[in-house]
Amino acid sequence: MLHQPVIDGLEFARTGSKLQGALPVAGFTRLRDALSTSKGAVQYELLGVPEELGRPTLRLKVAGELQFVCQRCLGALEFPLRIDVSLQLAATQAELDAEPLAAEGPEGIVAGRQMQVRDLVEDELLLAIPLVLRHERCTEGGSQAWNEKRSPFAGLRGLVGGTKH
Ligand SMILES: [Zn+2]
Numbered sequence: 554m555l556h557q558p559v560i561d562g563l564e565f566a567r568t569g570s571k572l573q574g575a576l577p578v579a580g581f582t583r584l585r586d587a588l589s590t591s592k593g594a595v596q597y598e599l600l601g602v603p604e605e606l607g608r609p610t611l612r613l614k615v616a617g618e619l620q621f622v623c624q625r626c627l628g629a630l631e632f633p634l635r636i637d638v639s640l641q642l643a644a645t646q647a648e649l650d651a652e653p654l655a656a657e658g659p660e661g662i663v664a665g666r667q668m669q670v671r672d673l674v675e676d677e678l679l680l681a682i683p684l685v686l687r688h689e690r691c692t693e694g695g696s697q698a699w700n701e702k703r704s705p706f707a708g709l710r711g712l713v714g715g716t717k718h
């Protein structure tokens with residue numbers, strides 16, 4: 554089953570189009586090396602918004618679960634994903650560079666006439682996964698993701714650590 558949707562970004566936004574489906578994990582070539590298995594798929598929903606904060610925007614939601622390899626114990630590490638982002642479209646790279654977006658605001662991307670939905674989704678997946686992929690506590694056969702097993706004191710560690718140096 555081949556599902557390789559391509560959109561015309563500005564047209565998609567202008568007409569308020571909507572697209573949803575599933576993309577096989579195996580198709581994410583940039584992500585694949587970090588995964589313990591490339592089986593399965595992620596669900597996505599793409600919504601065109603004619604104008605959000607003054608610009609044509611793509612709203613992208615992604616849900617799924619990726620199976621990584623823990624970098625410490627090499628065990629399986631499930632990482633649930635829930636992404637919901639707004640991508641502001643610029644007609645050209647120059648337009649994007651001319652108006653740096655606020656750090657807290659939506660991301661800006663250059664619109665294309667042939668935008669691969671898979672690439673849009675994979676870009677967001679790469680942004681969503683942590684740089685260091687490992688269990689909070691490695692246990693034999695444990696498969697809990699680090700973010701589900703996070704210590705209640707994890708948030709304090711940074712504060713305390715700052716005074717020790
Ligand atoms: Zn581990």
